Amino acid sequence: MPGGYFGRALLVDVTGGRASSLALPEPVLRGYLGGAGLGTWLLHRLAPARVDPLAPEAPLAFVFSPLVGTPLTTSAKFAVVAKSPLTGMLNDALASSHFAISGKLTGHDAIVVRGRCARPSVLLVDGAGARLVDAADVWGLPAADAERELVARLGRGWRVAAIGPAGERGVRYATLSHDGRHAGRGGLGAVLGAKNVKAVAVHAATKVAPADPAAVLAAARDLRARSFGPATAKYRELGTLANLLTFNAINTLPTRNFTAATFAEAPRLAAEDLAEMRRVARNSCASCTIGCEHVYRAGGGKSARVEYENVFALGPLCGVSDPDAVLTASARCDELGIDTISAGGTVAWAMECAERGLLDAPWLRFGDGAALLRALDEIGRRDGLGALLAEGSRRAAAVVGRGSAGFALQVKGLELPGYEPRTLQAMALGLAVNARGADHNRSGAYEADLSGDLDRFAGGEAHVRATVETEDRAAVMDSLILCKFLRGVFTDPFAEWAGLLRTVTGWDVDATELQATARRIVLAKRMFNLREGWTPADDWLPARLLEEPLTLRSGRVASLSPATLRAMVDGYWAARGLDRDGRPTSECAVDLLLTEAVAT
Structure with a gap:
């Protein structure tokens, strides 16, 4: 097994409290890394087609990464991945906290929750395995209060990710929180609430070594300085x-x-x-x-x-x-x-x-x-x-x-997040086509709009390229996982990220391979959405943004026409190797590793 990985996911069916292990082959780990990428692969494998996101059989995955637990700055992050009750499509939400470190050091690269508890419960995962305890006394509390109560009860070393009252009541944009940080978008707190699980508590039980500890430490010192x-x-x-x-x-x-x-x-x-x-x-x-x-x-x-x-x-x-x-x-x-x-x-x-x-x-x-x-x-x-x-x-x-x-x-x-698409037209495309929906973290195309290198008021081919590039970079950062606030410190991102991954895993990975990994992750997300009912009309923006021009303080009128957006969406599909209906061709779908054989 490469450094930084355990090579297994813990599958917990909370209906009866049963747990099993899913082996994660090295080609899958190398092909999807961790975090949002590995979570996408797990959802393909474990989520029944067209499942209701709030049904017991719908999986919710806490997914870690090879960098978690290393001294690399901002690496203590985890992804929560499930089918969104808000969108009906794939959703991954990230949070930073000690939960990521302790969750991984239970001895798993992911913890997947399925089923529904008979009564409000907390799922505990540590070196002894997985078990359920009663949550009646914390049901109804804000997530932070429930976390404090559970840590006081369970003892030192436990880390708790919890939902608030909105998750319990099925609000379709409910969050999941630990230590005041939130896996916020897409309603994953409602998915956990539908399983009658108030919280997941983890306790570190083991260690995982990088392939080259001295090189990791040197890289961490350099990254810290930058x-x-x-x-x-x-x-x-x-x-x-x-x-x-x-x-x-x-x-x-x-x-x-x-x-x-x-x-x-x-x-x-x-x-x-x-x-x-x-x-x-x-x-x-x-x-x-x-x-x-x-x-x-x-x-x-x-x-x-x-x-x-x-x-x-x-x-x-x-x-x-x-x-x-x-x-x-x-x-x-x-x-x-x-x-x-x-x-x-x-x-x-x-x-x-x-x-x-x-x-x-x-x-x-x-x-x-x-x-x-x-x-x-x-x-x-x-x-x-x-x-x-x-x-x-x-x-x-x-x-x-x-x-x-x-x-x-x-x-x-x-x-939509806080970016005006009529005056940021690369971002307009990024919002329209991203698998998660209107999102600024999985498609940071506003960076190109604000760079001064293209006309942010007139979308075109340059905006398509910028959207693809920022989406690819986000796919890798969300899978390694590193905080996007670090993105500006990397001058040659894919090469530098490959260097970090080499020191941890021992793989001979380079920038070209990581770019291919990014494309694989982006395409796998789209393939999941296609399976769940995505149509070409979903890659679009609301009528207001296409029919109502803005008059700016300067007197300039900013508008985004349907024809401009149509041309950009078509250009994006072509750049991604999709056909004219936004669907993957057989050639671009062969390298997704979605049929990789695994043992349980």
């Missing part, structure tokens, strides 16, 4: 919230459900002002030297971890400028266990519906912080209007009808 450089300065000093004023200045801050791209009151929410008045701490994830986490004081004596995406989604997108309301809303999402982007996107859609008279909710208006908090509470409880909004904007729009789907800002069911 991680303190200018490429990560923004994250250390102000965090990702530093993007808010920048995006506002260049007309790419989605506002009031994407009816505008600037927010007049953005300075009230900017890191430059809030940090001085409200920042109470700056923290780092496990095994991280960057320290991007910024904690601010919210209302009621609470604190909130602040990033650009949660402030965008609960602030400008909903027209809310009151810092107390936005920070309190962010803390409320964490308590309930819901994704801030999908929560903000769905509430913004509902605000527009209410103002148009499509929903009987006169209390729900843009700019009203109290209304935002009420909506979040109702979503978390699944009562009142929340029973509808807990389904996400796509399903809610199908119920409301009357043209509301045109301004439900989602792709494949996943609500």
